[in-house]
Amino acid sequence: MIRSLREQVSLKRFAQGFTLLLAVVAAVINFWGVISSSTDASSNDRFLSIETAPADAVVIVDGREAGRTPIERFAVPGSELEKPVQIRKEGFVEIDTVLGFGVRHVFTLAPVPGDGPEDGASIASDTEGNDDDPDATAQTPVASPPRRGTLNVSVVPRGDIYVNGTRIDPTAPVVLSAGRHQIRVSHPIYGDLTRSVTITAGGTTDITCHLEADVNVASQPWGTILINGETTEHVTPNVLQLGPGTYEIGIRKLGWTAEQLEGPVGPITIEGSCDERPSYRLVFRLTQQ
Structure with missing residues (x-):
């Protein structure tokens, strides 16, 4: 009798434990399902679908060849909201544009002027609202070939x-x-x-x-060049090539005092330039003490 009761208690505990285990497994499966769905939903926004008429045009996305049209759901890395796209086909005007994700882009290629019956034909682009809804199409204005x-x-x-x-x-x-x-x-x-x-x-x-500037330093007689009060291995005359920063240029010669005759007085602030190369000229006169 006692043994039978013990067996019943053991079976009851086993059933409760097994039920709890099933509940935990179900919760884990549901959790990963939510994560997977969320990931899939967000990744859907990182695809490009492109069609051209005529087809078989080369598509380059952000400098990387994506293939030939028609292109279905080309995965695009990164976090930008749009990417630069070039569409090329021999005998047709090249398209250079910027496209967003999550929609289907349809282009009608224009023949290169002189190669077809309609010189200077325009480039028409349809942007379809969603890959899953082919009926949702928005016609964009006809654009001229890019200059x-x-x-x-x-x-x-x-x-x-x-x-x-x-x-x-x-x-x-x-x-x-x-x-x-x-x-x-x-x-x-x-x-x-x-x-x-x-x-x-x-x-x-x-x-x-x-990214550097030329600083021409001269003195009469020669002296050691100082940069921000620190002695350097350079002596005058010399052309220093200095990167971005603020510099105070001086001259030191034992037993002599320096007086600046030419150039900006005080610290020089150097910045990079995409115009002319920055340059400065500093001239000092040394007087024996």
Whole structure:
């Protein structure tokens, strides 16, 4: 009798434990299902779907080839709300635009003037409201073929160059649509320098960004150059190449006093420039004590 009661108690406890285990497993499965659904929902916004008429056009997204049209749900990394896109097909006007995610983009390619019956044909673009709702289509205005120009950028001393956020090869020209674009040069020691540039249609823009300045220091007679009160290994005459910062230049020679004759008096503040290379000239006269 006692043994039977013990067995019943053990079975009851086992059943309760098993029920609790099933509840925990169900909760875990439900939790991961919610996480997975949330992830899928957010990732749906990071796809591009592009069609062209005619098809088989090369699509480049943010400098990376995505394939040939039609393109279905091309995954785009990053956190931006839109990406630069180029669409190219031999014999047709190239499209250079910026597209958002979560919609289907449809383009009608225009023949290159002289290659078809309608010279200068326009580029029509349809933007469909949602990949899951093909009936939701919004017609965008017909646009003229983009006008383009060429940009050549270099940086001294050598560093990384970015145009509109995309790193470029400084040895190759960049073809851009006419208008304003952003240039950023980056150096491991001197940091970043950002500038805007205006591209003209059919023109070439050459830009050299200088992260250093030339400081020409001379004295009569010669002396040791001081930078911010510290003795350097440089003597006059000399041309110093200094990066961004604030500097106070002086001359020291044992038994002599220095008087500045030319150049800015006081500290010099040097900043990078994408125009002319910054330069300064300082001339001192030394008088024996």
